[in-house]
Amino acid sequence: MSETDVNLKKFTSAVLNDAEQERAKILAEIEAYRQQELQRAEEDVLHEAYNLIQSEIANIRNQQSRAISLAELEGRRKLLLLREEITQKVFKEAAERIVAYTQTDAYSEWLCDAVKQSSATMAEGELVIEVKRGEHTPAAKLIAASGRKATVREVPGILIGGFILVNNEKGFVIDETLDQKLQNEKDWFAASSGLTLRL
Numbered sequence: 044m045s046e047t048d049v050n051l052k053k054f055t056s057a058v059l060n061d062a063e064q065e066r067a068k069i070l071a072e073i074e075a076y077r078q079q080e081l082q083r084a085e086e087d088v089l090h091e092a093y094n095l096i097q098s099e100i101a102n103i104r105n106q107q108s109r110a111i112s113l114a115e116l117e118g119r120r121k122l123l124l125l126r127e128e129i130t131q132k133v134f135k136e137a138a139e140r141i142v143a144y145t146q147t148d149a150y151s152e153w154l155c156d157a158v159k160q161s162s163a164t165m166a167e168g169e170l171v172i173e174v175k176r177g178e179h180t181p182a183a184k185l186i187a188a189s190g191r192k193a194t195v196r197e198v199p200g201i202l203i204g205g206f207i208l209v210n211n212e213k214g215f216v217i218d219e220t221l222d223q224k225l226q227n228e229k230d231w232f233a234a235s236s237g238l239t240l241r242l
Contacts, residue, residue, distance in 0.1 A: 130232065134225065138203055141221050145204035151180040154206065155188035161208045161217045162189040168212035169193065175201040 144150050158172060170193040172185050182195035185206070201207065205220035 166213040171209040173207040
């Protein structure tokens with residue numbers, strides 16, 4: 044083998060060795076680039092998955108919150124209806140008992156005393172004593188209780204009992220109807236019955 048062949052072989056070996064090293068270096072860079080891109084893609088996928096999970100969790104919470112709010116509103120609505128039903132029942136029974144009371148002598152005595160007291164506070168002048176239709180207490184007793192000139196008039200606006208004392212000359216009115224007194228008790232009942240709703 045000639046020296047040229049040996050040199051050529053050394054040169055070829057060196058070039059091949061350099062080429063092999065360059066190839067290995069390029070393959071290593073490609074592998075590093077591939078790994079970097081895979082890692083970036085994996086991180087992107089994980090980030091998107093995390094965002095999707097967070098979005099779904101927020102949607103689920105919103106749906107649950109809406110469902111809870113709707114259930115609370117429905118519960119309050121039912122409680123309000125029940126409270127109103129109880130209140131109506133209590134006041135209907137009270138009205139029935141009061142109407143029964145208005146047919147007694149004790150009521151007539153109370154009515155005459157109340158007319159007497161109200162008349163004493165009313166300005167001078169002729170009075171009109173308005174009572175319910177079919178009032179049990181005789182008109183003459185009510186006029187006598189007023190202690191002055193008066194007339195008794197049955198009116199459709201009084202359903203339970205009591206009276207409205209009117210002085211047309213002075214424009215004064217005293218409402219002592221049991222209807223109004225019962226109505227006034229509704230506010231007290233709502234506040235003290237234990238049927239209040241905390242919103």
